[in-house]
Amino acid sequence: MFLVFLEIRDGKIKKSSLEALSEAKRRADEMSMDVAAAIAGHNIEALAGEAFCYGASKVFVLENTLLSHYSPSGFAFALKSLIDEVNPTVILFSATAMGKDLAPRLAASLGVSLATDCIKMTANGGKLEVVRPIYAGKAFATFSFKSSPQMVSLRPNVFPLIDPLDTQGETVKKDVVLAEDNVRDQVVELLKAEGVALDVTEAEIVVSGGRGMKGPENFDLLRDLTSILPHSAVGASRSAVDAGWIDHQHQVGQTGKTVSPNIYLAFGVSGAIQHLAGMSSSKVIVAVNKDPEAPIFRVADFGVIGDLFQVIPPLKEELKKLLAE
Amino acid sequence: MNIFVFVKKVPDTESKIRIDHEAKCIIEEGLSFVINPYDEIAIEEALRLKEAGEATVTAFSLGSDESIPILKKALAMGADEAVLLKEDLAESYDGLRTARIFVQALKTKYSDYNLLLFGKQSVGADNSQVPSMVAELLGLPQVNVVTKLEIDGNTGSAYREIEGAVEKVSFSLPAIISAQKGLNEPRYETLKGIMAAKRKDIPVVEVQELGFDGDELTSQLELIKMESPPPREAGKVIEEDPDVAAKKIVEYLREEAKAL
Ligand SMILES: Cc1cc2nc3c(=O)[nH]c(=O)nc-3n(C[C@H](O)[C@H](O)[C@H](O)COP(=O)(O)OP(=O)(O)OC[C@H]3O[C@@H](n4cnc5c(N)ncnc54)[C@H](O)[C@@H]3O)c2cc1C
Ligand SMILES: Nc1ncnc2c1ncn2[C@@H]1O[C@H](COP(=O)(O)O)[C@@H](O)[C@H]1O
Numbered sequence: 001m002f003l004v005f006l007e008i009r010d011g012k013i014k015k016s017s018l019e020a021l022s023e024a025k026r027r028a029d030e031m032s033m034d035v036a037a038a039i040a041g042h043n044i045e046a047l048a049g050e051a052f053c054y055g056a057s058k059v060f061v062l063e064n065t066l067l068s069h070y071s072p073s074g075f076a077f078a079l080k081s082l083i084d085e086v087n088p089t090v091i092l093f094s095a096t097a098m099g100k101d102l103a104p105r106l107a108a109s110l111g112v113s114l115a116t117d118c119i120k121m122t123a124n125g126g127k128l129e130v131v132r133p134i135y136a137g138k139a140f141a142t143f144s145f146k147s148s149p150q151m152v153s154l155r156p157n158v159f160p161l162i163d164p165l166d167t168q169g170e171t172v173k174k175d176v177v178l179a180e181d182n183v184r185d186q187v188v189e190l191l192k193a194e195g196v197a198l199d200v201t202e203a204e205i206v207v208s209g210g211r212g213m214k215g216p217e218n219f220d221l222l223r224d225l226t227s228i229l230p231h232s233a234v235g236a237s238r239s240a241v242d243a244g245w246i247d248h249q250h251q252v253g254q255t256g257k258t259v260s261p262n263i264y265l266a267f268g269v270s271g272a273i274q275h276l277a278g279m280s281s282s283k284v285i286v287a288v289n290k291d292p293e294a295p296i297f298r299v300a301d302f303g304v305i306g307d308l309f310q311v312i313p314p315l316k317e318e319l320k321k322l323l324a325e
Numbered sequence: 326m327n328i329f330v331f332v333k334k335v336p337d338t339e340s341k342i343r344i345d346h347e348a349k350c351i352i353e354e355g356l357s358f359v360i361n362p363y364d365e366i367a368i369e370e371a372l373r374l375k376e377a378g379e380a381t382v383t384a385f386s387l388g389s390d391e392s393i394p395i396l397k398k399a400l401a402m403g404a405d406e407a408v409l410l411k412e413d414l415a416e417s418y419d420g421l422r423t424a425r426i427f428v429q430a431l432k433t434k435y436s437d438y439n440l441l442l443f444g445k446q447s448v449g450a451d452n453s454q455v456p457s458m459v460a461e462l463l464g465l466p467q468v469n470v471v472t473k474l475e476i477d478g479n480t481g482s483a484y485r486e487i488e489g490a491v492e493k494v495s496f497s498l499p500a501i502i503s504a505q506k507g508l509n510e511p512r513y514e515t516l517k518g519i520m521a522a523k524r525k526d527i528p529v530v531e532v533q534e535l536g537f538d539g540d541e542l543t544s545q546l547e548l549i550k551m552e553s554p555p556p557r558e559a560g561k562v563i564e565e566d567p568d569v570a571a572k573k574i575v576e577y578l579r580e581e582a583k584a585l
Contacts, residue, residue: 009488070492072457072467097487101469104420104454108461113421113545116452129549134418135449138342139351140554141418147545185466185500188482189493199488248507249486254338254448255362255506263584274338280557284582286574292562301560302577304570314571322575322585 002028002035003060003088003149005079006051007098013039013047016094016156016202018054023121023159024092025055030123033089036060040078040176042068048171053164060086064176066183070098074183076105078176083110088149090128095153096201103153112147117155117258119281128152136254136277156201157260158281193249198233200250205263206282208235208252209245210275212268212289212308216245221312222267228320235259235279237269253278267308271296288312326380326476328371329435330442331427332364332399334392335449342553349551350415360395363444365402366504369511370474371442372403381405383435387426389413393527400522401514407525408435412532417544420454426542427455428462429535443503445470456503466496472507 002024006017021037028035037051040062048059062078083091083106091106093099095117107114119140120131129144130152145151200206207222207229219234226232235257236250252259254274264282269275271287271294279285280299287300288308297303304311336342336356343352360368371382383406384399386392396407410430417423431438443456453469460467468483472491475482480497486505514522532542563573578585 071494072469073460076461097470097485100453101457101467101485104452104457105461105467107454108421108424108458111421113419114454115546116420116454132418132451133554134451134551135336135340135342135351136338136451137554138340139344139551141349141551142549143418144547144549145545146543146547185468185494185496187492188495191484191491191493193489193491197489202488249489251506263578263582273341277338280554284578284584285557285560286578288570288574292564297562298559299557300562301582302574303560303562304574305562305564306567306570310567311570311574314568315574318571318575322579 001086001088002033002090002092003083003086004035004037004056004092006037006039007094007096008039008041008044008047013050014094014096016096018050018161019156019159020092020094020154021051021054021056022162023154024090025162027121027123027128031126034058036086036088038062038079038082040067040075045171045173052167052169055162055165057169059169059171061171061173062176063173064178066178066180067176069187071183071186072101072105073185074178075102076109077178077182079106080109081176082174083149091149091151093153095155099153103151107151110149112149112151113145114151114153115143116153118152119155119158121152121154133281137258137280138277155258155260157204198231200233200235200252200259201257203231203233203259204261205229205232205265206235206252206259206261206279207232207265208237208269209240209267210237210269211239211243213240213245219246225312225316225319228316228323237275266296266300267312269296270294271299326374326378326439327437328374328380328382328440328442329438330364330367330371330382330384330399330404331455332368332384332386332395333361333447334358334386334388334395335361335447338362338448344551344553346550346552349548358391360398361444361447363446363504363506365511366506366508367442367444368399368402368404369509370504372512373509374476383408385410385427387412387423387532396527397522398514400525401518402512403518407527409527409529410532411529416450417546418450418452418548419544419546420450420452421458422542422544424455424458424462426532426535427459429537430530431463433535434530439498440476441499441501443501445503445505456501460501465499465501467501468494468496469503470505471502472505474502474508
């Protein structure tokens with residue numbers, strides 16, 4: 001059995017979790033295995049339905065009031081008790097903030113190794129082979145597992161969703177026995193970042209600005225673009241972040257976030273190796289830079305040599321026209 | 326308060342990574358190595374806690390003798406002690422293996438701690454595993470990717486970054502914290518610090534002598550191959566009037582890339 005942990009945020013299963021579920025479905029079909037999913041929380045049973053559409057034939061609902069707020073120790077404890085009972089062959093997470101926090105804790109409690117943030121998964125006989133970018137994507141390593149269950153987290157935005165199925169499955173509710181002492185690091189408050197609708201790691205289109213943006217106020221030009229582009233978010237180079245023009249959570253790169261959007265638009269970003277490390281797995285890269293020698297042009301699928309301040313306004317009009325169609 | 330900080334030697338982020346396909350490892354020759362940038366933030370946080378109250382800061386690194394300069398740097402920044410957990414093996418990329426070594430060392434030799442500080446990720450292995458694994462194996466609370474930390478006696482709160490929001494987590498000590506950029510700005514070493522670090526002894530603990538049995542130290546990840554990422558071909562570059570350029574970008578995204 002493949003067991004996929006599904007993350008719930010704002011009362012919904014996260015898209016990246018559905019991506020993991022979709023990938024589980026593809027691989028499990030090849031390996032003639034079932035796919036089950038696990039959700040954890042309080043009063044969340046109703047969310048199971050969506051998991052059936054993305055390939056789960058069974059959804060385990062781990063229920064306890066102590067799980068209504070995230071805690072890595074509490075969630076790992078609850079999942080461990082389920083895993084001990086159902087013995088999955090593969091455990092999948094999405095490598096989100098929660099996935100990266102929780103999966104290693106669970107792996108340690110099971111005494112198994114974990115491959116983080118994988119971008120490819122293949123079935124070889126009964127076993128998985130996974131590819132992980134290491135050295136910020138400057139090398140790709142392929143691993144298989146000697147320990148079992150095989151535990152993997154998948155990079156968001158890399159694995160396509162399957163077409164939703166029109167099936168139902170079985171919901172299995174588990175009342176988790178949990179003592180206060182099992183929950184040692186609970187979230188007590190969630191502070192929403194202001195003005196951020198979508199994180200860069202989750203966006204399908206990232207519109208990034210670098211030092212060429214010249215100042216904080218000009219990031220409004222990029223926000224204008226994201227306001228018309230669907231599922232988009234503003235990114236930035238470290239220089240722009242360090243200059244205080246935009247908050248650190250927008251930084252793309254080796255010491256920022258790794259993004260794999262469908263479209264990466266880079267304005268006034270030179271394309272330093274640390275920046276490329278964070279965005280070169282984007283599907284399509286478009287760069288606007290006034291320096292023909294800028295290294296970003298070596299990775300861009302489409303480059304414009306020019307002044308971003310002159311290109312953005314007509315670009316906005318063109319995009320508006322297109323998206324109005 | 327006893328604070329332990331875990332610091333790793335990693336290739337400078339500027340590095341071009343070359344691969345030895347046969348040996349399935351990176352070619353270290355010609356690379357320059359630095360302290361993992363997030364671990365530097367962890368040291369800085371330990372030093373600030375020390376300055377705000379009373380604390381001893383000890384830095385640990387797992388690696389060969391080549392990790393000694395990293396530990397010297399931690400001392401030069403202001404750490405009180407440094408310990409090398411010595412092992413000459415190549416990187417295994419197996420976070421559980423590393424975590425088990427730390428846990429064994431902590432349980433058998435260094436059990437007096439209140440706070441264990443890590444980086445949120447070692448650049449290179451890019452695992453983001455070791456802090457959570459150590460927390461689980463020691464039964465401690467954990468907060469990863471921390472951008473703000475407050476310790477008050479035996480309890481603390483930490484703020485951690487998630488997608489589009491920040492979580493505030495409360496915990497009691499001892500606890501595990503991993504540092505994210507934004508937590509602080511690491512200081513530079515002072516000349517005085519560098520001189521003092523030079524004279525300081527760094528005890529060496531052989532990993533083999535920590536009392537592991539059997540194959541506990543065998544990596545459970547099998548590295549099948551290591552290769553360079555598929556090269557990204559440079560695409561089309563145009564130089565036109567802004568209006569034309571804008572049209573062409575949209576045309577490209579729609580017609581050729583089929584991304585819009
Ligand atoms: C340990 C370490 C970690 C790092 N991590 C990261 C990271 O995670 N992410 C990151 O981005 N960087 C990172 N860096 C920094 C990186 O090395 C570069 O300094 C940084 O990416 C440069 O940012 P930039 O491209 O915005 O600025 P610059 O390199 O200054 O480039 C600005 C570009 O804008 C162009 N430009 C200027 N005006 C205009 C205009 N009007 N129209 C069009 N183009 C214009 C210029 O031609 C130039 O190419 C890291 C560095 C170190 C040492
Ligand atoms: N060999 C090592 N020596 C010291 N600390 C390490 C080592 N490996 C990992 N760490 C610590 O664990 C953190 C996370 O590493 P990782 O799980 O490899 O991404 C690092 O930032 C370090 O604080």
